[in-house]
Amino acid sequence: MSISIMDIVGRASYQCDxxxxxxxxxxxxxxxxxxxYGEDIRLIADAPLEDLIAISPSTREKLANQFHSLEEQSLELFRQDVELLKQKQEYGATDGYSKAFNYFQIPGRVLHLDGDPTYLEKCLALYEKIGVPVTGIHCKEKEMPLKIGHLLDYYRPDILVITGHDSYSKAKGKKSDLNAYRHSRQFVQTVNEARRKVPHLDQLVIFAGACQSHFESIIQAGANFAxxxxxxxxxxxxxxYIVSKISFTPFMERINVWDVLRNTLTGEKGIGGIETKGVLRTGMPYNSEHNSES
Structure with a gap:
């Protein structure tokens, strides 16, 4: 069977994992x-055509269902976290529930740059489910450093996501060598450019990176999580999941890194970060009459 562009395949040499x-x-x-491009993970790879095996629709459905089940588990855990945060905010804003719920909340606004339009659509659908205000932009990884300055000026987000595809190649160098990575250098450059605009780690929270990315360089460039x-x-x-937790955490609270990582599908081996403040803001009064008229 011949392999064509947009086919879903596995690599025989990796047991189609x-x-x-x-x-x-x-x-x-x-x-x-x-x-x-990985269908469910942010990995870019190349392989000779003779090493590829077309994945049957039934196998694709089975694997997709497995991933969907994991996604639903993470989403449910995240919703529990958000509900606990909400209850804590209600308790504080109502002086221990002794006053009426007369307040409103503004979660952090996200600007999400993604090198893969399919992944971006999946992410935007999840942001919408969770209720995070977001602007999503498809941008090739190599163009991100050139465009990020203008995008930050225009959208002025609280949280920036810089992601797409990446991979490490042992043939190109050691794991410490930035040149051995497909797009890590572009992620580092984009974070650097973003920090030229907004240097403070708590005024703009940044997540950057993809599969196998050079974590240390991205953090050193100024990312909060990578x-x-x-x-x-x-x-x-x-x-x-990372940035939604930040979006719904009050700006007076610091986020424990493990609390952010524990509900991701990858965990601490795939993602790390530094202590960071939340960005949610609470205000009052909330005028329900005006809100219902709008």
Whole structure:
């Protein structure tokens, strides 16, 4: 069976452990190679066509259901966290429930740059489920450093997500060598440019990175959270869980890093970060009459 662009495939040499989407086919030294994007994890890879096996619709559905089950578990845990945060805010804003619920809340606004339009759509759907105000922009990783300054000026977000696809290649160098990574350098450059605009770590919270990204360089550039400390693959939706927790945490509270990581699908091997303040703000009074008229 011939392999074509947009086919869903697995790599025989890796026992088809990951589902990939074929995004391009190139020829080198008389041999054809496919450029692959992970379907559920933020990994980019290449492989000779003869190593690829087309994934049947039934197998695709089975694997997709497994991932969906994990996503639902993470979402339910996250909703529990948000509910606890909400109850804590209600208790404080109503002086121990002795006063009426006469307040409103403004969660942190997210600007999400993603190198993969399919992943971006999945992330935006999850942001909407959770209730996070977000602007999503598809932007190729190599263009991100050039565009981030203008985008920050225009959208003025509280939280910035810089993600897409990445991978580490042992053939290109050691894990400490930034040149051995597909897009880590672009993520680092984009974070650097963002910090030129907003230097303070609590005025703009940044998540950056993808599968196997050079975690240490991204953190040193100024990200609050990044992937991947152990150079493992991360799930497509993990950035959403990270920044949504920050969006719904009051700005007077500091976020324990483990509290942010524990409900992600990847955990601390795939994502790490530094102590960071929340960005949610509470105000009053809340005028229900005016709100219902609008």
């Amino acid at each position: 990951i589902m990939f989407r074929v995004i391009d086919i190139r020829e080198q030294d008389g041999r054809k190679y496919a450029i692959l 992937s991947s400390p152990y150079r493992v693959n991360i799930h497509a939706l993990d950035p959403v």
